Amino acid sequence: MxxxxxxxxxxxxxxxxxxxxxxxxxxxxxxxxxxxxxxxxxxxxxxxxxxxxxxxxxxxxxxxxxxxxxxxxxxxxxxxxxxxxxxxxxxxxxxxxxxxxxxxxxxxxxxxxxxxxxxxxxxxxxxxxxxxxxxxxxxxxxxxxxxxxxxxxxxxxxxxxxxxxxxxxxxxxxxxxxxxxxxxxxxxxxxxxxxxxxxxGAEPERDMGDHCTSPFPCEFAGYCSRHLPPAPEWPVTVLPNGGGKRWLENGIADLLDLAEADLNDRHARILAATRDGKPFHDPEGARRAMEQWGWPRAWLDFETIAPAIPRWIGTRPYQQIPFQFSLHLERRGGRMTHHEFLSCDGSDPRRPCAEALVEHIPEGATIIAYNAAFERRVLRDLAAAFPDLAGRLEAMAEAVVDLLPVARNHWYHRDQRGSWSIKAVLPTIAAELDYGALEVKDGIDAQAAWFEAADPACDPLRREALEEAMKAYCARDTWAMVAVARALAGG
CATH class of the missing domain: 3.90.320 (Lambda Exonuclease; Chain A)
Incomplete structure (x- = not known):
């Protein structure tokens, strides 16, 4: 045998x-x-x-x-x-x-x-x-x-x-x-x-669940989901902050099967805008939220790297190090100028970044960011690193206001699909400013571009192209804030 x-x-x-x-x-x-x-x-x-x-x-x-x-x-x-x-x-x-x-x-x-x-x-x-x-x-x-x-x-x-x-x-x-x-x-x-x-044995059978993403996103999720019924066009998972989880647990997958009375105010607005196809817009409330912002207004966005291994004296692991910013400076009456900073030579970018901020942002300006906690932290880290500039930088951190809650409280278009990130909101307000045509399309791309450009082996022409791509992306971010704020206020 x-x-x-x-x-x-x-x-x-x-x-x-x-x-x-x-x-x-x-x-x-x-x-x-x-x-x-x-x-x-x-x-x-x-x-x-x-x-x-x-x-x-x-x-x-x-x-x-x-x-x-x-x-x-x-x-x-x-x-x-x-x-x-x-x-x-x-x-x-x-x-x-x-x-x-x-x-x-x-x-x-x-x-x-x-x-x-x-x-x-x-x-x-x-x-x-x-x-x-x-x-x-x-x-x-x-x-x-x-x-x-x-x-x-x-x-x-x-x-x-x-x-x-x-x-x-x-x-x-x-x-x-x-x-x-x-x-x-x-x-x-x-x-x-x-x-x-x-x-x-044979290929195991297992339903999809939380294990598909924890502790790592599974590389076979697409394969495992191929025979699942198509998801609803508007699933309950568009409700932010895990708002759809309890409905899924109760067997409800389609957002349109819910009633506004079952939801909190924000989720009810999402349902109504999704069902009716009509954006929720409260321009009066948005104007009230922004009317206390002073002048001039500095629309600011940083790009940072956070290396696990500190590269420069005085830095910590995973510290957010700003290598770039874009600044649209708006005066009362609408006059707008653009200023920018970018360092890709591999040296510590913090001091020149801090000096450029002090040079281009007037004292007393209101600084506007999107998800402002990030910009405040970067400014305060710079203040801690450079005591001679700390007064101005700490004042900037105190002067930062946040456009994100204004958008979250006063605008929702169903195409945002539950997100109020600037890249989700912008196409619903100013589609012509979409990021799709840019070489650098998001912060992850910007970080990858910086690491490539800062490599001493990078070809000079390639470095120049990367720098231009990073500048175009960061400038788009700050102009996007201007466009969103104007649209929110009904302008």
Missing amino acids: TQTRTRRFGLSKSKITAFEQCPKRLWLATHRPELAEQDAGAEARFATGNDVGAIACALHPGGFMVDAPNLTAALATTASLIAGGHPGPIFEATFEHDGVLVRVDVLERLEGGRWAAAEVKSSGSVKDYHRGDLATQVWVLREAGINLQRASIRHIDTSFVLTRVGDYAGLFADADLLRELEDIVATRPAIVAEARAVLA
């Missing part, structure tokens, strides 16, 4: 994480990877992770990187380093147990034959899914004979301030989770067996 051998699927920490999010995700990634949709942000996240990992290794100049040509060689190299008494740390130390492979970012030798494992993350704190990742590593390491004293998530300490170029001592904080992970570690054998059983 011929026996059929069941294929034994190799697993890794990332595959187990995928399984715990959704068994179907792991099955599809293994058997039907061609169905995956491209993740637009994956490349940037991967680059950040590599940069953070490189810094973590550089902080241990005596460490050894297991940079083997294949996994078999990596396992052998790791075993040799441990048996040979390498003082460590070992980077990308590779271990296998029961067909589960893990690579430890930093493995440090301690006294008494014990070890400390650290999983390096670019986040500013421990996330829930990190615990499962680390538990898998702990299980494999123990089964491979490693006596662990500590198992940590080595995350970025967001209070770190760069004081000397290239000196990142103190950038990371370790959260030792070994004791609290014991219950999760104990589940690993069963989880591995379940994952292998799923991979050996």
Whole structure:
């Protein structure tokens, strides 16, 4: 009798994480990877992770990187380093147990034959899914004979301030989770067996739900939703701030099946504007909201980067660093001038940005932003960085007013689909100012353009083109505010 051998699927920490999010995700990634949709942000996240990992290794100049040509060689190299008494740390130390492979970012030798494992993350704190990742590593390491004293998530300490170029001592904080992970570690054998059983079987069936987006957006969501009934043209999910969730839980998916009496005032306005096709507009209320704004009026928008690894002295991880602003300065009577700032040479842009603000924004001006908390924070960070300019910059922060609540309270067009972002509102008021024709269309594009332009290897002609694209985008943002405000007031 011929026996059929069941294929034994190799697993890794990332595959187990995928399984715990959704068994179907792991099955599809293994058997039907061609169905995956491209993740637009994956490349940037991967680059950040590599940069953070490189810094973590550089902080241990005596460490050894297991940079083997294949996994078999990596396992052998790791075993040799441990048996040979390498003082460590070992980077990308590779271990296998029961067909589960893990690579430890930093493995440090301690006294008494014990070890400390650290999983390096670019986040500013421990996330829930990190615990499962680390538990898998702990299980494999123990089964491979490693006596662990500590198992940590080595995350970025967001209070770190760069004081000397290239000196990142103190950038990371370790959260030792070994004791609290014991219950999760104990589940690993069963989880591995379940994952292998799923991979050996037919494609699992699972309804879509919150797991499709948490902890990561699933790359197979499009595939899994292909046979679902078409969503209503106006689903209840257009109700903002999760307003549609309770209706979905009650089996109501179509916004038009609701009655205004069942909704709060804002949601009722959304329903009425959607049902009737007539925008909600309260020009008198908008005028009252804006009539106290003084003159001149400075319509201001910043573009920023927030690198995980601080680039410039005095900056923190993930601090919003302004590299660009657009300013439409409006005088009483309607005279308008445009001013702008952009720094793409890779140097610290904060001082020249602050000086340009002081130069172009008159004292006493009312500064208008859209979602103003962001602009206030940038101005206050600049004030803290430059005491000689702090008085003017703090006064600017105090003078910031917000156009967003004016739009939210006094305008709604059904094509906004529950959003009052400037890019959702603008096409419903001034379609000719749409962002579609611009090369840089949003803040994410602007950040990507800055990183490309600031790279010393960037071709000068390409840098010039990127600068022009960024200027066009940022200027559109501030002019969009002017156009929206005028339309709201009935002008």
